[in-house]
Amino acid sequence: MERVPTGIEGLDELLQGGFPERTVNLVSGPAGSGKSLLSLEYIFNGAREFGDTGVYITLEESRENIERAMLNYKMDFQALEDQGKFYLIDLGDLRKEVDTAEEIETGLLAFSTLTEFLQKHLSVTHAKRVAIDSVTAVGLYYTSVEVLRREMFRFARMLKEFGVTSLLITESLENQQLTRYGIEQFIADSFITLGLEDVKGELRRTITVRKARFTRHDTATHPLLITENGLEVAAEEKVLR
Numbered sequence: 001m002e003r004v005p006t007g008i009e010g011l012d013e014l015l016q017g018g019f020p021e022r023t024v025n026l027v028s029g030p031a032g033s034g035k036s037l038l039s040l041e042y043i044f045n046g047a048r049e050f051g052d053t054g055v056y057i058t059l060e061e062s063r064e065n066i067e068r069a070m071l072n073y074k075m076d077f078q079a080l081e082d083q084g085k086f087y088l089i090d091l092g093d094l095r096k097e098v099d100t101a102e103e104i105e106t107g108l109l110a111f112s113t114l115t116e117f118l119q120k121h122l123s124v125t126h127a128k129r130v131a132i133d134s135v136t137a138v139g140l141y142y143t144s145v146e147v148l149r150r151e152m153f154r155f156a157r158m159l160k161e162f163g164v165t166s167l168l169i170t171e172s173l174e175n176q177q178l179t180r181y182g183i184e185q186f187i188a189d190s191f192i193t194l195g196l197e198d199v200k201g202e203l204r205r206t207i208t209v210r211k212a213r214f215t216r217h218d219t220a221t222h223p224l225l226i227t228e229n230g231l232e233v234a235a236e237e238k239v240l241r
């Protein structure tokens with residue numbers, strides 16, 4: 001099976017080389033646990049190291065914030081953007097490109113709008129990697145969990161039909177269920193949780209691969225480090241509880 005490497009030191013080891021091609025992968029964790037950084041690196045490394053065109057859709061932060069974060073971690077995206085290998089899309093861009101998206105005016109966005117956007121975008125760019133940060137923001141559009149589950153399932157199926165290998169971000173609330181709506185993990189092919197704990201006054205970050213279809217993955221919890229060069233997973237080291 002073809003693997004799509006994240007290019008993040010240590011993480012690909014836990015995943016037997018990366019995500020299987022054409023899968024939908026979910027990363028969950030509390031605020032500050034490194035979700036955005038992980039998904040940015042997935043798209044950036046894909047373009048720079050593996051030649052995969054990628055799209056990063058930010059629904060919670062502005063393009064300016066994301067650009068600043070990337071430069072802070074030495075992700076020099078400008079040249080890749082100019083070459084059409086890297087696309088950074090924010091809510092403002094979606095508003096311009098999807099004309100039926102009245103819901104964007106209210107700040108809320110349905111999966112059908114994202115689908116419409118990606119259909120147009122991917123037919124032109126032929127991107128291989130897509131990251132959506134976050135689907136928690138999209139979930140706010142729905143007032144019923146049943147409808148949300150159905151729409152998210154449909155969205156995941158569409159992503160696979162497009163042939164992309166995608167990363168969906170979902171925010172969890174500390175010390176509560178693993179995902180915001182409690183359903184996201186059932187829709188994805190793989191499920192990675194990030195942790196953020198206060199240990200003697202210092203924040204400790206962790207990463208656990210809880211599920212990975214088609215993969216004999218490592219199931220331990222490992223330290224996740226943020227260095228000046230970005231994320232590093234200590235694949236040989238385990239966090240014991």
Ligand SMILES: Nc1ncnc2c1ncn2[C@@H]1O[C@H](COP(=O)(O)OP(=O)(O)O)[C@@H](O)[C@H]1O
Pocket residue numbers: 029030031032033034035036037038226227228
């Ligand atoms: N050099 C660094 N060392 C340690 N932590 C950092 C460093 N730079 C930024 N951070 C922290 O890393 C976090 C990055 O997390 P981010 O990917 O934005 O998290 P999330 O998307 O899960 O909220 C931020 O909360 C920031 O405080």
Ligand SMILES: [Mg+2]
Pocket residue numbers: 035036037133
């Ligand atoms: Mg974030």
